[in-house]
Amino acid sequence: MIPPVEAAGLESASRYKGRSGHTKFMGGTPFVAEERGSPASPLQPGRHFGVRVVDAATGRGVPLVELRTTSDLRFITDSAGWVAFYEPGLMDSKVWFGIKSHGYDYPKDGFGYQGVVLTPKAGTTAIVKLPRKNLAERLYRVTGEGIYRDSLLLGKPAPAGIAQLNGRVMGQDSMLAALYKNKLYWFWGDTARPEYPLGQFGTSGATSSPKDNPDEAIRLRYFTDEKTGFSRPMFPKPKGSGPVWITGLAVIEGGEKLVCFYSRMKDLGTCVERGLAVFNDAKACFEPIAEFDPTKPEPLTGHPFLHDGWLYGTYDGGAPLPCIRVKPTLAALKNLKNYVQVAEPTLRLKDALTGAPVQNHGGSVFWNAYRQRWVMIVLQKFGKSSNVGEVWYAEAKAHTGPWERAVQIVTHDKMDFYNVTQHPYFDRGRFVYFEGTYVNTFSGNPDPTPRYNYNQILYRLDLEEKRLRV
Incomplete structure (x- = not known):
């Protein structure tokens, strides 16, 4: 243009x-906070499991983070760092979520995989802290559709x-x-x-x-x-x-x-x-x-x-x-x-x-x-x-x-x-x-x-x- x-x-x-409000988490381990209950979504009350990815240094939600299951289901965090997850066959059982994002680097396990095991339960949330390599911090998407889609599905503030x-x-x-x-x-x-x-x-x-x-x-x-x-x-x-x-x-x-x-x-x-x-x-x-x-x-x-x-x-x-x-x-x-x-x-x-x-x-x-x-x-x-x-x-x-x-x-x-x-x-x-x-x-x-x-x-x-x- x-x-x-x-x-x-x-x-x-x-x-x-x-062709919003942000809870502050400082660096260090563990990278996953304990799951806890969350308010029911006004759109689909209590249906979703919420995952929020936050910057390990600032505690701010990180947009544009990919979470991927072993069956290659892909979920992208919204501008507040939230993913609203609901898969009927994967609720209430342990699920591996691979994690990657431009300029961020999640710790590798002994086999070199970068990710975390979570148990998706309707109406609960988990926090994942993501270390940043970029000197600049990604804030949010300015244009386009569904900038805070997942936040709204989870009943979170936007x-x-x-x-x-x-x-x-x-x-x-x-x-x-x-x-x-x-x-x-x-x-x-x-x-x-x-x-x-x-x-x-x-x-x-x-x-x-x-x-x-x-x-x-x-x-x-x-x-x-x-x-x-x-x-x-x-x-x-x-x-x-x-x-x-x-x-x-x-x-x-x-x-x-x-x-x-x-x-x-x-x-x-x-x-x-x-x-x-x-x-x-x-x-x-x-x-x-x-x-x-x-x-x-x-x-x-x-x-x-x-x-x-x-x-x-x-x-x-x-x-x-x-x-x-x-x-x-x-x-x-x-x-x-x-x-x-x-x-x-x-x-x-x-x-x-x-x-x-x-x-x-x-x-x-x-x-x-x-x-x-x-x-x-x-x-x-x-x-x-x-x-x-x-x-x-x-x-x-x-x-x-x-x-x-x-x-x-x-x-x-x-x-x-x-x-x-x-x-x-x-x-x-x-x-x-x-x-x-x-x-x-x-x-x-x-x-x-x-x-x-x-x-x-x-x-x-x-x-x-x-x-x-x-």
């Missing part, structure tokens, strides 16, 4: 072609204001966001719906309150079609058919204008229309105001920021390095002669531990008041565990660098996590928040993760983490 990061375009095109089919959205590609007129505005690319494999491809949008606590939930309010209730296009009347992808979302002219650069695609590799668009507040959609040569890259891409009276962004595959600047006015943005290159769009990061090169594939750079440094969250291309699923942290005294050493903070084993970006408006002291698109498309993994696939997942990084100071 967001050129020039190829991952988004490939995923978009492939689909276009048809954050208020989180619909289980918000905007009838099943999946979304690549996020951009900006704080505009006292609201957070969110935009995504191709968006899946429940009733047909093809969704809408005109860019989706939503708003949320900047007062939302990111540790708890982001409460999205989608722009929807009045008749269907489904997320509606933010570019409602393109000149022709084909997906419309955006990049370079920015607030300019003293906070009065929200703009982006857009591309309308004929197919996977052919752009037929490219230009600058401004958000119409009254109509709640983008309107093109200038067109550029569609055979050339957008003049500014990525996740821009304002600094010293300039708007800085990335260019032509150089993300997340801020190598282009322009005055933040409509008049300046319309004229390609006003864009100034301030650095070569080349990033030569190295692993701070091994010295091995880290090939960048998108990300973002923002000032961090806590560290008093510019912070880069960057996606690696062709990483060890994933094609585009490993995320790194770097910092520098200047936004142009030098950016030299990076520390790996997140990994996704044989799954993609592309178009990663920070949320600077959520920065809270020592914590930085970032998200990306989780999907199996480019990883070579033929097995999509139910509910999570093709959706956005939020992470939190503690800047006091000692391993960042390598």
